[in-house]
Amino acid sequence: MHRGSDRIWSAFKRNEIAFIHSRMYDPVATAPGFGNGTTKIMKLKSLIFLMLAFAATTVQAQEPWPQERSEQREEAVINEDGGRSYLVLPAASPLVGLAKPGAGIGDLQQHSIFLGSGWADPALRAREPRLSKLLATIHDHAQLDEIAQAGFTNRFGPTFTIEKLDVTGNRKISDLEIQEILAGLFANGPLTEPQADSVYIVFLDPGLQSTLRSLTAGKHYLAYHSFFNASGSKVHYAVVPYQSDSTAAYQIALRTLVVAALHTAENPQ
Numbered sequence: 604m605h606r607g608s609d610r611i612w613s614a615f616k617r618n619e620i621a622f623i624h625s626r627m628y629d630p631v632a633t634a635p636g637f638g639n640g641t642t643k644i645m646k647l648k649s650l651i652f653l654m655l656a657f658a659a660t661t662v663q664a665q666e667p668w669p670q671e672r673s674e675q676r677e678e679a680v681i682n683e684d685g686g687r688s689y690l691v692l693p694a695a696s697p698l699v700g701l702a703k704p705g706a707g708i709g710d711l712q713q714h715s716i717f718l719g720s721g722w723a724d725p726a727l728r729a730r731e732p733r734l735s736k737l738l739a740t741i742h743d744h745a746q747l748d749e750i751a752q753a754g755f756t757n758r759f760g761p762t763f764t765i766e767k768l769d770v771t772g773n774r775k776i777s778d779l780e781i782q783e784i785l786a787g788l789f790a791n792g793p794l795t796e797p798q799a800d801s802v803y804i805v806f807l808d809p810g811l812q813s814t815l816r817s818l819t820a821g822k823h824y825l826a827y828h829s830f831f832n833a834s835g836s837k838v839h840y841a842v843v844p845y846q847s848d849s850t851a852a853y854q855i856a857l858r859t860l861v862v863a864a865l866h867t868a869e870n871p872q
Contacts, residue, residue, distance in 0.1 A: 671694070673865075673866075673869065675692065675694075676691070676692055676694070676862050676865070677689040677690060677691055677692060677828075677862055677866065678690045678692055680815065680816070680818065680827075681816065682778050682779075682815055682816055682829060683777055683778055683779045683815075683816055684778075684779060684782070684831070686829065686830070686831070687829065688778060688815055688827050688828070688829035689827055689828050689829065689862075689863075689866060690815075690818075690823070690824040690826075690827045691824070691825060691826045691827060691828065691841075691855075691858060691859045691862050691863075693825060694858065710755075710756045710757050710760055710800060711738070711755060711760070711800060711801075711802065711860075711864050712760060712761060712762065712763070712798060712800055712801040712802075713735070713736070713737060713738070713762045713763075713801070713802060713804060713860060714762070714763045714764075714794070714801055714802070714803045714804065715731075715734060715735040715762065715763070715764045715765070715804050715806060716764075716765055716766075716767060716784075716785070716788070716803060716804070716805045716806065717731060717734075717764070717765070717766045717767070717806045717808070718767050718770055718776075718781075718784065718805050718806065718807055718808065718811065719767075719768065719770050719772050719807060719808030719809075719810055719811045720768045720769070720770065720772055720808065720810070721772065721808025721809050721810050721811075721845075722766050722768060722806075722808050723766075723768050727808065727809075730849055730852065731764065731766075733853060734806060734852070734853060734856055735762055735764040736762050737853070737856055737857045737860050738750065738755065738758040738759075738760075738857075738860070739758050739759050739762075740853075741758070741857070746857075750861075753861070753865070765788070765793050765794070767784065767788070770784070770811070772808065772810030772811060773810045774810070774811070774812070775811075775812045775813075775814050775819075776807070776811045776812065776813060776814070777814050777815075778813075778814070778815050778816075778827075778829065778842070781805055781813075781840075781842060782831045782840075784805075785803060785805070785831075785833065785838060785840060786831075786833045786834075789833045789834045789838070790833070790834065796834055796836060797833060797834060797836040797837065797838045799836075799837070801839065802828070802839050802840070802841055802860055802863045802864060803838060803839065803840040803841070804840070804841045804842075804843060804856065804859070804860065805840060805841065805842045805843065806843050806845075806856070807820075807842065807843065807844050807845050808845055809845045809847075811844075811845070812844070813842055813844045815827060820844035821844065825844070825855050825859075826841060826842060826843045826844065826855055826856070826858075826859040827841065827842055827859075828840065828841035828842075828859060828862065828863040828866065829841075829842075839863060839867060841859050841860065841863050843855060843856045843859055
């Protein structure tokens with residue numbers, strides 16, 4: 604039972620004791636017309652039982668959701684270069700139960716790369732501010748609690764965003780090609796040297812269909828994350844294919860970012 608539940612339970616116990624004490628010395632409750640001794644005891648026990656049931660329900664509601672195991676949030680597959688990529692598995696809620704309390708994720712930096720000419724469209728570009736600041740734009744209180752428990756030290760830390768619009772659209776794009784694009788951004792700018800505490804999220808426009816070896820986005824996965832080496836450093840990146848529903852797009856991207864961060868926290872290199 605966590606501290607929030609302890610506070611509720613302690614408050615209830617104090618109220619319960621005060622209630623019993625008041626009934627023992629309540630002149631109305633002990634008056635002859637109130638009922639015989641057995642009746643008074645039965646009524647008192649019934650009231651206490653109801654209060655205990657209510658308190659137990661309240662405490663249970665305050666308990667954290669069951670924590671997802673790593674195999675429930677991601678699935679390892681072999682990618683085109685023979686390494687491992689991790690499919691982000693869907694869940695009923697993108698965060699609740701996902702982030703293990705005290706996971707020690709720390710200060711995470713999000714770098715967003717909006718890939719494809721479709722992001723030049725004003726309607727799509729309007730999505731970029733929220734997608735590029737996934738942690739800072741969480742509004743759901745349960746998700747905020749999960750983020751705090753997981754040990755994120757700064758939801759409002761610096762984020763970095765670039766658009767790369769000069770990519771031919773209306774086609775499939777492989778994981779290897781995305782790695783090559785990212786490597787070029789590191790080698791020639793505008794991305795600086797890869798940072799260990801960063802996740803580089805590639806948001807695809809509607810004209811780019813992500814593939815991962817024989818797997819296809821939308822059919823086999825919603826998003827994935829992986830690693831490769833660039834400029835002599837390991838790059839942790841994620842690929843989030845386009846979703847027409849902006850709310851779903853945000854929640855999938857948020858889950859992908861946290862799953863990727865948890866992977867690094869649980870598998871330090």
